[in-house]
Amino acid sequence: MEVTRIEPFLSFLASVRKRTRALAACIPDDQLEWRPTPSQFSAGDLIRHIAGAERWMFVENAVGRPSIYPGHGPELAADLGACLDYMDRTHEESRALLATLTPDQIQGPCTTVAGAEVPVWLLLRVMLEHEIHHRGQLYSVLGVLGVEGPSLFGLTEDEVLAGSLPHPGLTRASGGDPG
Numbered sequence: 001m002e003v004t005r006i007e008p009f010l011s012f013l014a015s016v017r018k019r020t021r022a023l024a025a026c027i028p029d030d031q032l033e034w035r036p037t038p039s040q041f042s043a044g045d046l047i048r049h050i051a052g053a054e055r056w057m058f059v060e061n062a063v064g065r066p067s068i069y070p071g072h073g074p075e076l077a078a079d080l081g082a083c084l085d086y087m088d089r090t091h092e093e094s095r096a097l098l099a100t101l102t103p104d105q106i107q108g109p110c111t112t113v114a115g116a117e118v119p120v121w122l123l124l125r126v127m128l129e130h131e132i133h134h135r136g137q138l139y140s141v142l143g144v145l146g147v148e149g150p151s152l153f154g155l156t157e158d159e160v161l162a163g164s165l166p167h168p169g170l171t172r173a174s175g176g177d178p179g
Helices: 006-024 043-062 080-098 103-108 120-145 157-162
Strands: 110-112 117-119
Touching: 006 043, 006 120, 043 080, 043 110, 043 120, 103 117, 103 120, 110 120, 117 120
Parallel strands: none
Antiparallel strands: 110 117
């Protein structure tokens, strides 16, 4: 997928963020900083990282500026409400900056935080992949905590199996996916 115009990209970006935010809102406030192991991100870290990396790394680079990523610590947003506010505010700032990109700028080069020169459209695509990757981690953290998150597109695996014909030559697994 090559991004050629910013409006369709911004629409897709909003839909990706809507799903990520709905998941983030399910995190119990008292479990926000719990982490599976000392070296892994907490759910709060993940929310702050998704928000901060989008705004202060990817978007800064996309508009031709160096990264000013502030990290992902609780000093940025200490509770769930503050994390969601941080996510919403930085996302709106990101969208406003990205809305200024012309088709020529989208096709042109930018320099990533790693020093690589890539087309802006490619960096925007990587930005989406980054969020989706970390959203998967949020689903895992919630699963370990025993918290059911929203299904991604409205159906659980059991519902997809129920609406599907048997696959020729394959046996259905039992036990379904919770989300």
